Amino acid sequence: MSPESFSQSQSSDSKTYSDFIKTLSEEERANFLNFCQEKTKNLSQEVNDIEAWLAHKNKAGQNRWEIYYEKYLASKQAQAEKTKTQVAPRNALDEFRRELEEQQRQAQRAWEESQSQNHENNGGAM
Numbered sequence: 001m002s003p004e005s006f007s008q009s010q011s012s013d014s015k016t017y018s019d020f021i022k023t024l025s026e027e028e029r030a031n032f033l034n035f036c037q038e039k040t041k042n043l044s045q046e047v048n049d050i051e052a053w054l055a056h057k058n059k060a061g062q063n064r065w066e067i068y069y070e071k072y073l074a075s076k077q078a079q080a081e082k083t084k085t086q087v088a089p090r091n092a093l094d095e096f097r098r099e100l101e102e103q104q105r106q107a108q109r110a111w112e113e114s115q116s117q118n119h120e121n122n123g124g125a126m
Contacts, residue, residue: 016055017051017054017055017063017065018055020065020066020069021051022067032069032072033050033051033074034048034055035072035075036068036072036074037050039068039071040053063107065069090120
């Protein structure tokens with residue numbers, strides 16, 4: 001889900017943090033909480049209980065969990081894009097290596113054939 005569709009589908013008035021967190025799988029919940037802990041570790045005031053902190057609103061009256069979940073989704077999307085761009089060149093490089101190896105095998109076979117023909121020709125001339 002993109003951050004935009006998340007914002008459109010969620011209403012800060014209709015959903016609490018406890019309602020929201022129940023919608024996540026255990027793995028997704030752990031990933032989200034780890035993300036939040038990482039993002040909040042350098043705040044001027046230490047966050048001792050990340051879930052209690054997320055359950056409250058910020059000074060502007062926005063739900064912290066919504067803000068951080070949007071950041072989390074954007075981070076996941078950026079990571080997926082980065083992975084895509086890393087995989088494609090790696091696949092192209094692997095394909096290039098396979099082509100080179102095949103050309104080397106063909107060259108080796110051609111060389112061996114020419115050597116056996118030379119050997120036959122030299123052996124027949126003696």
